Amino acid sequence: MLKEMPDEIFSDNHYPAFCGHNCIYIDSDTSLWSIAYMYDQGYSIKKIMNIQKEINKIILDQVNGIYDDMHPSHDAIKELL
Numbered sequence: 001m002l003k004e005m006p007d008e009i010f011s012d013n014h015y016p017a018f019c020g021h022n023c024i025y026i027d028s029d030t031s032l033w034s035i036a037y038m039y040d041q042g043y044s045i046k047k048i049m050n051i052q053k054e055i056n057k058i059i060l061d062q063v064n065g066i067y068d069d070m071h072p073s074h075d076a077i078k079e080l081l
Helices: 028-040 045-063 072-080
Strands: none
Touching: 028 045, 045 072
16 A cells, blocks of 8 residues: 655655756656655655755766766666665
């Protein structure tokens, strides 16, 4: 059974798409499914938000043409998981 997600995950501070490196959503549809899955698996909202911010840093850099296999967010995500 899915747990109810807290309202803080939907706050206006994390939307609209492509809002920058502190954004929770880039693609709100896939991000929402990912967030809901992690929450259901027991991750805290704070940890989910931190993971999503790191993923978004990688995506935003790639959108800007910066591709780096050694992106610092890779290590940050490993530590968060």
